[in-house]
Amino acid sequence: MSVGILGTKLGMTQIFDEAGVAIPVTVIQAGPCTVTQVKTQQTDGYCAIQVGYGVVKPKALNRPLLGHLAKSSAAALRHLNEYRTDASADYALGQELKADIFSAGQIVDVIGTSIGRGFAGNQKRNNFGRGPMSHGSKNHRAPGSIGAGTTPGRVYPGKRMAGRLGGTRVTIRKLTIVRVDADRNLILIKGAIPGKPGALVNVVPTNKVGR
Numbered sequence: 001m002s003v004g005i006l007g008t009k010l011g012m013t014q015i016f017d018e019a020g021v022a023i024p025v026t027v028i029q030a031g032p033c034t035v036t037q038v039k040t041q042q043t044d045g046y047c048a049i050q051v052g053y054g055v056v057k058p059k060a061l062n063r064p065l066l067g068h069l070a071k072s073s074a075a076a077l078r079h080l081n082e083y084r085t086d087a088s089a090d091y092a093l094g095q096e097l098k099a100d101i102f103s104a105g106q107i108v109d110v111i112g113t114s115i116g117r118g119f120a121g122n123q124k125r126n127n128f129g130r131g132p133m134s135h136g137s138k139n140h141r142a143p144g145s146i147g148a149g150t151t152p153g154r155v156y157p158g159k160r161m162a163g164r165l166g167g168t169r170v171t172i173r174k175l176t177i178v179r180v181d182a183d184r185n186l187i188l189i190k191g192a193i194p195g196k197p198g199a200l201v202n203v204v205p206t207n208k209v210g211r
Contacts, residue, residue: 003083004204005030005097006053007187009112011197015178015188025178025188028110028201030099032185034074035091039082047088051097052077054200079200100182102203109173111202112194116167126160170194174206 007030014022037050058066058076069077072093102108122128122143131139143162147155172193179188193201 002205002207003049003051003085003091003097003101004081004108004202005099005101006033006051006079006081007031007201007203009193009195009197009199009201010186012192023178023190024192025190026193028187028189028193028203030102030185030187030203031097033097034072034077035093035095035097036069036072036074036077036080037082038088038091038093040088046084047086048082048084049088049091050080050082052080054078081202083204098182099180099185099187102177102180102187102205104177104179106177107174107206108177108189109171109204109206109208110175110189110193111169111171111204112199114166114168114170114194115196117165119163120165121162122160125162125165128160173208 007028010027010029012024012026014024016022031053033051033053035049036052039046039048039050041047052069052074054077055075056078060078061069061076066076069075074094117124121141123130123141130141131137131144133140146159146161172191175193176190177187178190180186181188187203189203195201
């Protein structure tokens with residue numbers, strides 16, 4: 001597995017390629033992230049690095065976390081994430097990871113929290129069809145039958161019904177990096193990614209092959 005980076009979704013815009021074709025892109029403020037822990041086979045039983053992102057005031061963190069960050073001389077960082085890599089020995093405590101670890105044309109996965117949409121009905125949440133809209137119908141957006149009565153006499157777990165929509169961890173796979181601005185630590189990714197502007201995102205090289 002490869003090392004990724006944490007960042008902040010800034011929003012969407014469009015850029016134009018050499019042929020004048022408009023490409024919709026999402027702009028991500030990628031890092032800088034600080035390496036806060038290096039794990040090796042000898043010390044932890046596996047190889048990985050832990051990175052931190054998002055500088056906050058020290059009073060926003062508890063003392064155990066501040067003590068952990070002090071080992072790498074890192075500032076108070078709100079978000080920590082671990083990446084498995086066989087080359088963990090190539091990284092040092094306190095090392096900074098920036099947007100230049102990626103390149104244009106690279107295929108990545110983006111992990112984030114989808115936009116919360118509150119309580120939603122079956123039509124919006126599960127893409128169900130509605131009932132008849134003619135006069136006299138009382139089943140416009142009702143859920144309809146949710147199971148038999150006597151047997152089993154209950155609703156099976158996982159039944160698709162109305163409920164909370166969004167606000168969950170979502171991974172969008174195989175997105176293409178269109179441009180990397182190393183000076184401003186910006187990554188432009190083709191297409192949309194989870195979350196609203198200002199949301200935390202995790203960009204990692206894709207580990208899927210084929211379609």
